[in-house]
Amino acid sequence: MTNEVRSGELPGGMTGWVERRLQLGPFINAALHVPIPRDAKTFYFGGITLFLFGIQVVTGTLLALYYSPTPEAAYESVLSITSDVSFGWLIRSIHHWAANLMILFLALHVLRIFVQAAYKYPRELTWIVGGGLLLITIGFGFTGYLLPWDQRAYWATVVGTEIAGDVPVIGPSLLLLLRGGAEVSEATLSRFFGIHVLVLPLLIGGLIAIHLLFVHQQGLANPKYPEPRPGRPAPARPPERLKPFFPDYILDEVIAWYAILAALVILASLFPAGLEPKADPLVTPEHIKPEWYFLAVYQLLKLVPEEAGVIAPIALVLVIVVLPLLDRNQEVRPRRRPIAIFCALLLLVALAVLTYFGGRI
Amino acid sequence: MSGGFPPSVETAGTTIQAIEEGMDGPQGFGRRRLLRYLLGFSVISSIAIVVTPIVGFLIPTKTTNGAAGGRVAAGTLDTLPVGSGEVVAVGSKPAIVVNTTAGVKAYSAICTHLGCIVAWDGAANAIVCPCHDGHFNPLTGAVISGPPPAPLPALTTVVEGSDIFIVTG
Numbered sequence: 200m201t202n203e204v205r206s207g208e209l210p211g212g213m214t215g216w217v218e219r220r221l222q223l224g225p226f227i228n229a230a231l232h233v234p235i236p237r238d239a240k241t242f243y244f245g246g247i248t249l250f251l252f253g254i255q256v257v258t259g260t261l262l263a264l265y266y267s268p269t270p271e272a273a274y275e276s277v278l279s280i281t282s283d284v285s286f287g288w289l290i291r292s293i294h295h296w297a298a299n300l301m302i303l304f305l306a307l308h309v310l311r312i313f314v315q316a317a318y319k320y321p322r323e324l325t326w327i328v329g330g331g332l333l334l335i336t337i338g339f340g341f342t343g344y345l346l347p348w349d350q351r352a353y354w355a356t357v358v359g360t361e362i363a364g365d366v367p368v369i370g371p372s373l374l375l376l377l378r379g380g381a382e383v384s385e386a387t388l389s390r391f392f393g394i395h396v397l398v399l400p401l402l403i404g405g406l407i408a409i410h411l412l413f414v415h416q417q418g419l420a421n422p423k424y425p426e427p428r429p430g431r432p433a434p435a436r437p438p439e440r441l442k443p444f445f446p447d448y449i450l451d452e453v454i455a456w457y458a459i460l461a462a463l464v465i466l467a468s469l470f471p472a473g474l475e476p477k478a479d480p481l482v483t484p485e486h487i488k489p490e491w492y493f494l495a496v497y498q499l500l501k502l503v504p505e506e507a508g509v510i511a512p513i514a515l516v517l518v519i520v521v522l523p524l525l526d527r528n529q530e531v532r533p534r535r536r537p538i539a540i541f542c543a544l545l546l547l548v549a550l551a552v553l554t555y556f557g558g559r560i
Numbered sequence: 561m562s563g564g565f566p567p568s569v570e571t572a573g574t575t576i577q578a579i580e581e582g583m584d585g586p587q588g589f590g591r592r593r594l595l596r597y598l599l600g601f602s603v604i605s606s607i608a609i610v611v612t613p614i615v616g617f618l619i620p621t622k623t624t625n626g627a628a629g630g631r632v633a634a635g636t637l638d639t640l641p642v643g644s645g646e647v648v649a650v651g652s653k654p655a656i657v658v659n660t661t662a663g664v665k666a667y668s669a670i671c672t673h674l675g676c677i678v679a680w681d682g683a684a685n686a687i688v689c690p691c692h693d694g695h696f697n698p699l700t701g702a703v704i705s706g707p708p709p710a711p712l713p714a715l716t717t718v719v720e721g722s723d724i725f726i727v728t729g
Binding site: 257285 | 606
């Protein structure tokens, strides 16, 4: 009956035609017309990461149309994409730079959530799902790195999988599973390609949907006041000042996306993705190094015994993922959480120092 | 004023005035209408910027046939006696060479019907397409029977001693 009443108010044309059949209006309203706290400062990091993922889906699909995942043809196909195919260099370089920026903005997003304590009640699950997204994104970087099948790709994967082989107990099995054999070979390339273009995209698509659903259900956190918890006295706070998510917030977000797109084109044009000589399993080049986001682990492995160098990053990631379950402090303002902020600063400095020394030849 | 798109310089001048005066009715260009045009222009430009490299990327690069010009060996008279024929590769494309009573003939081996590769049928003394039973005359390439709409394109052959060549390019 309500439908009958509403159908009288429906717009004409295509929108009305679709709406009469699907009644999507309430769903779209519920998704878009959400008030958000005026004090919320997201810096658009999460949205930018999502935008970069969208760019990866588009450019990655395009690259897959020309790429051949075999040791004989992979290198030549990447070379052909870069030098023969129209705009091939641009698509490939944007894929390369968007991958790097995605890791960067994901890290900034995690940092923002941490500093604003947005992982605390009631958003613990959103943070944990976000931890899964972080791991999958790193998985994308690791598996995608091998695909050009040049010397850098090949040997970085040899070293990377070797490190995975040092994980206590499951290491040797993990190494075999990753490589599809004892060596980095054709089987490894097929596996990494399949994981990169099929397994991880499906996983990340599902987790992104869950992550966004949680964010939508809970709304954005106010960085000044903690959420009232059940069974505890509600902290004193002034009435929430709100602004609409659509169009106010979305418009700002789109402007940020345009800026990122411009940055990507500039980076891809000035610093296009390169290609080293074709992979040679018999010759290890000098100064082989992983991508910048693995440099800290790479450097740590030079300084400490191998097992410790492998366990420490895993333990760190685990602690970060379950942080909301460990940190029971209700406070959200950074100056009232000195221990948490000090630990984070210490970790950042350690990562920066390790990355710096790992990057030096 | 009729709001043509894109607005002329004079129209644009009037527009600014209209905005300043807050005119928004059917007589003025209207701030809302201008914004709508600007938004439409931005959206279309953005789509064009993204779609142009994607379409360019999808258009396949020109491939060489491996035989840009010259002669391609297509067997010998010893292996191809009168009344026989065979399919040979000319670059990346197939050709059929037939030794007929009127000399050595060669045609494109791609059937003009739906692109299947034709073969020599000695019993029928015809070039035959296995897909839909199209028959071609070995002397001219013309269609004898079946659905092919056009004859097989003829290729130039040269016989030197007992060697057969197809001239390309």
